[in-house]
Amino acid sequence: MGLEFLEGNEAIARGAMKANCNFFAGYPITPASTVFHYMLDLVPATGGVAIQGEDEIASIGFCLGAAMAGSKAMTATSGPGLSLYSENIGLAIIGETPLVIVNVQRQGPATGSATKGAEGDIQFTRWCSSGGMPVIALSPASVEEAYELTYVAFNLAERFRVPVFLLTNKEIGLTRESVDLDAIELPPLVERVRAESGSEYRPHAFEQPGDVPTFSAFGDQHLARYTTSTHDQDGYLTASPQVTQEMIDHYTAKVNEAADEIALYTEDREEGAEILIISYGITSRSAAVAVRQARASGTCISSLALKTLYPVPETIIRSAMKGVKKIIVPEMNMGQYILDIQRLVLPETSVIGVNKMDSTLISPSEILQQGDLL
Amino acid sequence: MTAITHSTYLTDKVGPLPFCPGCGHDKVVKALNEALVRLQPDPTKVVIVTDIGCIGLADRYFNTNAFHGLHGRSITYACGLKLARPELTVIVLKGDGGCGIGGTHLLNVARRNIDITLIVANNFNYGMTGGQHSVTTPVEGITATTPIGNVEGAMDLCRTAAAAGAGWAYRATGHDPDLGERIADAIREPGFAMLDIWEMCTAYYQPRNKLKKKDLTNMMSLANMDHGLIAHTPRPEYGVSIRKSWQSAKTSTKRRMIVKPQFKHTVTQQTGIIIAGSAGQKIRSAASSFAQGAMFAGLKATQKDDYPITVMTGHSVTEIIVSPEAIDYTAIESPDCFIIISEDGLKKSRARIAKLSDICTLYVEQSLDLPETRAKVVRLPLMQTAKKIDRLSVGTIALAAVCTDRGLFPIEALEAAVSAFQKQAIAEVNLMAIKAGEGLFFGIEK
Numbered sequence: 169m170g171l172e173f174l175e176g177n178e179a180i181a182r183g184a185m186k187a188n189c190n191f192f193a194g195y196p197i198t199p200a201s202t203v204f205h206y207m208l209d210l211v212p213a214t215g216g217v218a219i220q221g222e223d224e225i226a227s228i229g230f231c232l233g234a235a236m237a238g239s240k241a242m243t244a245t246s247g248p249g250l251s252l253y254s255e256n257i258g259l260a261i262i263g264e265t266p267l268v269i270v271n272v273q274r275q276g277p278a279t280g281s282a283t284k285g286a287e288g289d290i291q292f293t294r295w296c297s298s299g300g301m302p303v304i305a306l307s308p309a310s311v312e313e314a315y316e317l318t319y320v321a322f323n324l325a326e327r328f329r330v331p332v333f334l335l336t337n338k339e340i341g342l343t344r345e346s347v348d349l350d351a352i353e354l355p356p357l358v359e360r361v362r363a364e365s366g367s368e369y370r371p372h373a374f375e376q377p378g379d380v381p382t383f384s385a386f387g388d389q390h391l392a393r394y395t396t397s398t399h400d401q402d403g404y405l406t407a408s409p410q411v412t413q414e415m416i417d418h419y420t421a422k423v424n425e426a427a428d429e430i431a432l433y434t435e436d437r438e439e440g441a442e443i444l445i446i447s448y449g450i451t452s453r454s455a456a457v458a459v460r461q462a463r464a465s466g467t468c469i470s471s472l473a474l475k476t477l478y479p480v481p482e483t484i485i486r487s488a489m490k491g492v493k494k495i496i497v498p499e500m501n502m503g504q505y506i507l508d509i510q511r512l513v514l515p516e517t518s519v520i521g522v523n524k525m526d527s528t529l530i531s532p533s534e535i536l537q538q539g540d541l542l
Numbered sequence: 543m544t545a546i547t548h549s550t551y552l553t554d555k556v557g558p559l560p561f562c563p564g565c566g567h568d569k570v571v572k573a574l575n576e577a578l579v580r581l582q583p584d585p586t587k588v589v590i591v592t593d594i595g596c597i598g599l600a601d602r603y604f605n606t607n608a609f610h611g612l613h614g615r616s617i618t619y620a621c622g623l624k625l626a627r628p629e630l631t632v633i634v635l636k637g638d639g640g641c642g643i644g645g646t647h648l649l650n651v652a653r654r655n656i657d658i659t660l661i662v663a664n665n666f667n668y669g670m671t672g673g674q675h676s677v678t679t680p681v682e683g684i685t686a687t688t689p690i691g692n693v694e695g696a697m698d699l700c701r702t703a704a705a706a707g708a709g710w711a712y713r714a715t716g717h718d719p720d721l722g723e724r725i726a727d728a729i730r731e732p733g734f735a736m737l738d739i740w741e742m743c744t745a746y747y748q749p750r751n752k753l754k755k756k757d758l759t760n761m762m763s764l765a766n767m768d769h770g771l772i773a774h775t776p777r778p779e780y781g782v783s784i785r786k787s788w789q790s791a792k793t794s795t796k797r798r799m800i801v802k803p804q805f806k807h808t809v810t811q812q813t814g815i816i817i818a819g820s821a822g823q824k825i826r827s828a829a830s831s832f833a834q835g836a837m838f839a840g841l842k843a844t845q846k847d848d849y850p851i852t853v854m855t856g857h858s859v860t861e862i863i864v865s866p867e868a869i870d871y872t873a874i875e876s877p878d879c880f881i882i883i884s885e886d887g888l889k890k891s892r893a894r895i896a897k898l899s900d901i902c903t904l905y906v907e908q909s910l911d912l913p914e915t916r917a918k919v920v921r922l923p924l925m926q927t928a929k930k931i932d933r934l935s936v937g938t939i940a941l942a943a944v945c946t947d948r949g950l951f952p953i954e955a956l957e958a959a960v961s962a963f964q965k966q967a968i969a970e971v972n973l974m975a976i977k978a979g980e981g982l983f984f985g986i987e988k
Binding site: 173212217223225226228229237238256282343345385386393453 | 556585586587589591594602605606607608609610611612615617618619620621622623624625626627629630646647649650784785788791798799800801802803830833834836837841842843844845846847848849850851869870871872873875
């Protein structure tokens with residue numbers, strides 16, 4: 169047990185180590201670089217590898233090779249680097265590669281402001297690679313959650329053989345908080361299910377579309393095949409429309425069918441409330457303050473803070489919306505996750521975005537004012 | 543000599559090789575097979591890594607592991623595989639197109655000297671997309687995109703890699719009778735080794751340029767690129783070297799800084815403190831020690847820094863919140879204490895100073911000219927005090943002064959944080975700074 173004063177990026181590194189991460193590759197970029205610094209401090213000491221690539225493409229490429237050789241791999245970047253990861257993220261999806269990708273978001277577009285926070289990469293993350301396959305993305309609200317969700321991200325990557333995104337923000341990554349990481353209750357560690365010995369290995373085998381294939385690492389007893397091209401369950405190229413669709417249904421189903429299992433959130437429901445704030449990331453902490461202040465002045469209001477952004481936790485969002493007439497969605501962007509909320513609401517519900525991208529946090533009073541809660 | 547147990551590393555499971563009649567890739571695949579038969583590695587420990595390009599179709603014809611990745615990126619996957627599992631024999635098959643788009647990976651694997659083998663099936667154009675020119679298309683070469691002759695210079699892959707540090711580089715033609723042996727040499731080489739194999743694209747480059755088999759050697763001399771061993775300068779392999787250096791470092795260098803609350807505080811509500819100074823004044827580390835001091839007194843704390851990307855110049859503004867309760871919103875809208883140490887800090891804070899209310903106390907270095915403010919102003923000889931100790935201790939002096947003036951928590955808690963977590967020489971300076979900061983208010987009537 170120990171109380172420490174840590175920045176979010178260090179908590180990410182510690183969460184990764186708690187999940188037995190043994191391979192890290194990254195390229196310097198503010199505000200994500202210190203994740204690499206901490207990993208360089210922690211990973212080699214446990215026998216793993218931490219390496220700087222010549223660019224982001226090489227960094228994620230190293231991770232894909234290592235992950236398929238059996239490593240638990242992670243990379244960390246910020247928005248500009250995510251752009252360069254894009255094509256390899258598609259490879260991770262089609263190759264069913266467990267990988268954790270940290271995006272410590274900063275003010276964009278383009279190079280933007282390196283040392284300023286933002287949440288501008290939400291829909292970019294959802295649609296970050298060609299083909300539009302579903303992805304898993306988690307978003308911590310605090311240094312503690314950065315630790316917890318990094319660990320969970322590894323579990324999900326292993327469980328579903330997919331890249332999992334941790335979408336954080338300079339405002340958590342480089343903000344220090346008093347935390348006791350050892351006191352945080354974590355779920356049991358999940359490791360990818362290995363293919364049985366003796367049997368012939370089929371790298372993408374499934375019976376039901378939502379099944380997750382067993383894994384055999386390059387260098388283990390089976391011969392392994394991995395390909396960026398459209399392939400069948402054996403990893404051989406295919407041009408069959410039927411097999412092609414079956415594989416697409418598989419990538420889709422294994423993530424989407426597990427949406428409820430992947431859904432993480434904190435809910436603060438007030439009986440009879442007709443107003444609901446839906447938030448995520450650092451902004452959910454401003455929302456928490458806004459809710460307290462609104463209630464203090466007699467407003468009946470509920471709050472849903474999402475830790476899982478994708479797949480969209482539709483069940484919990486729909487349940488939280490019951491009886492609600494007005495939904496407020498504060499975001500440090502010009503309105504991104506609100507698109508996923510809008511498609512779930514009943515026509516009579518109004519959805520109000522509280523948005524800014526001036527590189528500062530959205531304050532509780534801005535939520536109260538723009539949400540018409542004063 | 544090793545007993546031959548694998549008479550071939552090719553599989554007939556997926557049918558005959560897919561290449562056009564007369565394509566040089568056939569010869570490259572067969573020569574690689576010959577090399578593997580010579581070396582007799584365990585097939586489960588061999589990974590053939592390819593990317594997009596006709597030669598990228600070859601991996602599945604081998605009865606080994608196969609990793610087929612993005613265009614031009616095969617070297618990166620190969621490096622990841624090798625670093626994660628050094629016992630693997632990792633062989634990259636790529637085309638001249640891949641060497642263009644992935645040129646940086648070629649330079650960097652050569653520079654790092656990671657023990658993979660790179661075989662470039664170099665046929666001077668993009669066969670998969672219609673025969674466009676590549677980085678190795680000879681000058682005057684006719685391609686779909688150089689219809690009246692190439693005017694770009696052709697890249698000498700071997701000498702480029704050698705200049706970047708490749709320990710072993712060899713230029714061959716697909717017709718060389720010893721190609722299998724030379725590939726075996728490359729695989730045996732304990733660092734990065736590459737072969738640039740010139741061969742025929744019978745679909746595009748050969749007919750467009752009316753090439754004959756013997757022309758490949760002539761093309762080399764025309765381009766002033768030698769046939770044979772171009773570089774052999776072995777040096778330490780990256781994976782071996784880096785693991786050795788990590789082993790000598792042994793354990794994690796950073797200590798965990800565990801705070802054990804042992805003092806009492808008098809803070810009843812969330813308190814926001816902004817400290818604004820200049821880069822290089824150790825504002826952020828003084829703030830961290832202050833926050834850790836608060837934690838020693840049982841408080842929760844957050845620290846949010848603002849500074850330009852050039853960390854040694856301009857402002858350094860840090861927001862610290864201490865609170866008996868959990869802290870949600872980490873920015874400070876209405877600070878309780880605002881400390882201005884330098885001109886840079888003042889400049890960055892002018893807009894905020896104008897908005898301060900009378901609940902805020904503004905502690906300001908006495909030499910600075912303050913704009914009009916509603917906050918209560920306390921002028922302090924911060925720089926003068928720091929000069930007597932160490933000018934880098936000015937942040938600690940200021941925070942110790944504020945802690946004393948506000949009676950937030952015992953100064954001993956701040957001393958405990960400094961003593962526990964700072965290097966001894968620095969701690970000694972900062973302990974003096976704490977005393978000096980305390981002295982600015984100690985005994986002063988309020």
